[in-house]
Amino acid sequence: MPFINSITPIFYRLVKYINASGMAALLATVGVIGFSSASLASEAPAIAAAANIKFAVDEIATRFQQQTGLELRISYGSSGNFITQIQHGAPFEMMLSADEGYIDKLHQAGFTQDEGIVYAIGRLALAAPKASPLILDPELVGLRQLIDDGKLSRFAIANPDHAPYGVSAREVLKAKGLWDALQPMLILGENAGQATQFTISGSTQGGIVPLSLVLTPEFAKRGNYVIIPDVLFQPLNQRMALMPQASETAERFYQYMQSNEARQVLTQFGFNLPKPVVKQGD
Structure with a gap:
């Protein structure tokens, strides 16, 4: 996955919400999938993702792009910093947190469509x-x-x-x-x-x-x-959610993150998995 090597107008829209203390860390950990003039024109959705899932999500997002032709812009960093950025207007359409408490905080404040879903359990x-x-x-x-x-x-x-x-x-x-x-x-x-x-x-x-x-x-x-044995710490239930302004591409990636293929990748990278959500009528 290429890293950002130039500053674009859309990237400026994101970084203007980031305080100085968090800038160096973000620039060091941002991963971009399909970051090109074509993707910028089509407004590929900006997605905030916890740093601990970078390698797994890079693989999942690559498969998603290959299967759908749709592009994503994924930024990696600390969940707590992303919460602050979203609350101050950062244009993320989806967040994959390292802890469900952060998504709950966003939901209670009206920044997500719903309470989201646990997609992985960290170790x-x-x-x-x-x-x-x-x-x-x-x-x-x-x-x-x-x-x-x-x-x-x-x-x-x-x-x-x-x-x-x-x-x-x-x-x-x-x-x-x-x-x-x-x-x-x-x-x-x-x-x-x-x-x-x-x-x-x-x-x-x-x-x-x-x-x-x-x-x-x-x-x-x-x-x-x-x-480290899981009994030594509280479960790391990693939750994701869509923002109210989420595009169709973001919604499709949200669903793809719940697919068997995505769950297999998460397992390969050491995550435990929640039970799959059973939809009514299934």
Whole structure:
């Protein structure tokens, strides 16, 4: 998927709603599908998506475009930041959140067509660069040992203030009694994608990040991971919804995200799945 390499009038319509603190993160994580003069002319819908689903949604959106000929403009970032942008008028037609609470907040304020639907259930991984001294295990025993030995200097998670995966990482660390001890060592990513970059860049000894972002060949070349037990954090029910002004293309992609094909892709990237919605008459 190409990244933005030029500024266009339609992109200006989006970025004028983004505050300065969030600009660098957005520009670093925006992915664009079919970003061309033809797609701009047809007003391909702008879709906000949580950073943790980038690789899965890139694949799903590519299949959608191949099957329908319809193009999308997908921006990746933290769910909390997208909420603020939408409330201030950003022209998104659909949002795929990393947490259902954010969609509920938008719905209660009248920014979505309805309460939306859970499309995936997120999972967490403890990850580290290959050269890290951190011994990876599901119960974080190795992390505790590294802290006790005074050998941990930096550890990455997404910012809990606006990133659901950061909230869940904090829950895990509190459940294991490590949160207070880690405070001086924490490196906070603007979103889950940035936290994952910090985790494998060599600037940290490890981090707690979305499982979906470590199940890639690129990560495998640079890092290792173990899956964190789901019982250590509240379910990450990822919900999506359409905005009132959603176009037919956005509505079709919303339906496609619920298809068996899309659900199979989500499974490949480590997500658990909600039960499919049974429509009346089925």
